[in-house]
Amino acid sequence: MSTATPTLCERPVDTWRGMPAAQQPQWPESRALSAATGDLRRSPPLVIASECDLLRQRLAAVARGEAFLLQGGDCAETFDTVTTATIRTKLTILLQMAVVLTYAASMPVVKVGRIAGQYAKPRSKPTETRSGITLPAYRGDGVNGLPFTALARTPDPRRLVRMYQASAITLNLLRALTTGGYADLHKVHAWNQDFVAASPAGKRYETLAGEIDRALAFMNACGVDPRELHRVEFFTSHEGLVLDYEAALTRVDSWTGLPYATSGHLLWIGERTRDLDGAHVEYFSRIRNPIAVKLGPTVTADTALALIDKLDPAREPGRLTFIIRMGADLVREKLPDLVRRVTDSGALITWVCDPMHANTFAAPSGHKTRRLGAVLDEVRGFFEVHRALGTHPGGIHVELTGDDVTECVGGSTEIAFDDLGSRYESACDPRLNRSQSLDLAFLVAEMLRER
Numbered sequence: 001m002s003t004a005t006p007t008l009c010e011r012p013v014d015t016w017r018g019m020p021a022a023q024q025p026q027w028p029e030s031r032a033l034s035a036a037t038g039d040l041r042r043s044p045p046l047v048i049a050s051e052c053d054l055l056r057q058r059l060a061a062v063a064r065g066e067a068f069l070l071q072g073g074d075c076a077e078t079f080d081t082v083t084t085a086t087i088r089t090k091l092t093i094l095l096q097m098a099v100v101l102t103y104a105a106s107m108p109v110v111k112v113g114r115i116a117g118q119y120a121k122p123r124s125k126p127t128e129t130r131s132g133i134t135l136p137a138y139r140g141d142g143v144n145g146l147p148f149t150a151l152a153r154t155p156d157p158r159r160l161v162r163m164y165q166a167s168a169i170t171l172n173l174l175r176a177l178t179t180g181g182y183a184d185l186h187k188v189h190a191w192n193q194d195f196v197a198a199s200p201a202g203k204r205y206e207t208l209a210g211e212i213d214r215a216l217a218f219m220n221a222c223g224v225d226p227r228e229l230h231r232v233e234f235f236t237s238h239e240g241l242v243l244d245y246e247a248a249l250t251r252v253d254s255w256t257g258l259p260y261a262t263s264g265h266l267l268w269i270g271e272r273t274r275d276l277d278g279a280h281v282e283y284f285s286r287i288r289n290p291i292a293v294k295l296g297p298t299v300t301a302d303t304a305l306a307l308i309d310k311l312d313p314a315r316e317p318g319r320l321t322f323i324i325r326m327g328a329d330l331v332r333e334k335l336p337d338l339v340r341r342v343t344d345s346g347a348l349i350t351w352v353c354d355p356m357h358a359n360t361f362a363a364p365s366g367h368k369t370r371r372l373g374a375v376l377d378e379v380r381g382f383f384e385v386h387r388a389l390g391t392h393p394g395g396i397h398v399e400l401t402g403d404d405v406t407e408c409v410g411g412s413t414e415i416a417f418d419d420l421g422s423r424y425e426s427a428c429d430p431r432l433n434r435s436q437s438l439d440l441a442f443l444v445a446e447m448l449r450e451r
């Protein structure tokens with residue numbers, strides 16, 4: 001084996017250009033786009049190939065039924081919230097959920113944030129109208145600004161460079177926290193400190209943390225090295241939506257000669273951009289990262305099989321994840337045929353449930369919201385389908401935050417419609433708050449244990 005240090009050379013993967021690309025920003029005519037992508041092409045990668053390969057191996061274990069995926073974070077990260085407190089709180093809730101799942105199900109949990117790159121949004125309408133004024137829709141801080149002014153809503157390619165910088169800053173802190181001691185399993189109580197008294201979910205977590213303490217003391221007495229639990233593996237992911245950005249950060253790994261998206265470990269294709277003949281599927285077919293595709297209730301098994309042919313022709317476990325977002329009312333009806341046909345084809349896919357995106361509705365106040373009850377019910381339906389077919393319900397993909405926001409209704413702290421206005425902070429979709437996220441983790445843990 002060569003002892004040379006691997007480097008990531010630059011060589012764009014450009015076959016997608018000229019193909020129909022849905023949901024792309026309408027950049028104003030200027031040289032700003034080529035200046036921004038030029039900057040990005042000259043910039044160091046955010047992640048390297050071997051990390052992506054490791055995540056692919058971890059997802060292969062999920063596909064084989066040996067592990068569970070927890071993927072979560074904001075619907076849309078914002079530049080203003082690249083702060084120590086926000087990043088640490090998002091990591092903390094994911095660590096707490098992972099502990100609940102790992103302990104209750106005795107199964108390794110692969111931890112992936114919707115973080116350090118989740119700055120671009122597909123929208124159902126290209127414009128937004130308020131009081132008779134129509135402006136371009138907000139498409140994420142990587143594209144335009146949230147304030148409802150013509151200036152903010154005009155797409156600005158310089159934001160792509162800020163997106164890279166914000167991702168780098170976030171990733172830097174995540175790497176420090178996950179390897180430097182903050183994520184040490186001996187800190188299970190510390191992660192919960194400011195939370196216990198405030199919520200039933202926090203109290204339930206505290207009881208479990210006590211059990212973990214006793215298990216750790218036992219392991220210590222048996223001579224297990226406590227340093228083994230000092231760091232956690234944590235990966236990043238985002239929707240690979242803006243192809244100018246992703247292409248500019250694509251690098252060829254000099255060890256393997258293969259191209260990798262280096263903006264995050266795992267990228268996914270959204271429900272609105274998974275056209276088989278479209279630019280996104282083409283671009284994703286060329287990169288070597290583990291990738292995912294969102295599948296909503298209109299997908300057919302034929303389309304799913306065609307996506308597998310295009311995106312995972314070698315049928316490599318861990319390469320392709322299907323993130324199912326059918327809705328609580330449709331998952332039991334629509335998912336079985338899909339899983340059956342894919343399984344019969346011989347493909348070993350990682351199946352993940354996104355119980356958020358098909359359960360969104362407008363509250364009487366106009367806020368976009370989701371009922372925790374529907375979220376839990378979709379997850380339950382997802383597990384039921386897999387149990388009936390003998391396949392593995394591989395994971396959950398959730399929009400959440402560690403802050404005590406009021407964006408989704410329900411949960412053990414009972415957020416009602418009237419509460420939504422008090423702390424609605426999402427720039428796009430409603431997220432589960434800390435207590436609702438733990439409620440979900442306890443439910444999933446119970447279902448995993450029942451298997």
Ligand SMILES: O=C[C@H](O)[C@H](O)COP(=O)(O)O
Pocket residue numbers: 075121122123124125357428429
């Ligand atoms: O995750 C994001 C949303 O689901 C997507 O942007 C669509 O939202 P919209 O219907 O408000 O445009």
Ligand SMILES: C=C(OP(=O)(O)O)C(=O)O
Pocket residue numbers: 075122239269270271272294325357429
């Ligand atoms: C837009 C999203 O999801 P979907 O593509 O499933 O609608 C999202 O994950 O924020």
Ligand SMILES: [Mn+2]
Pocket residue numbers: 075076357399428429
């Ligand atoms: Mn969303």
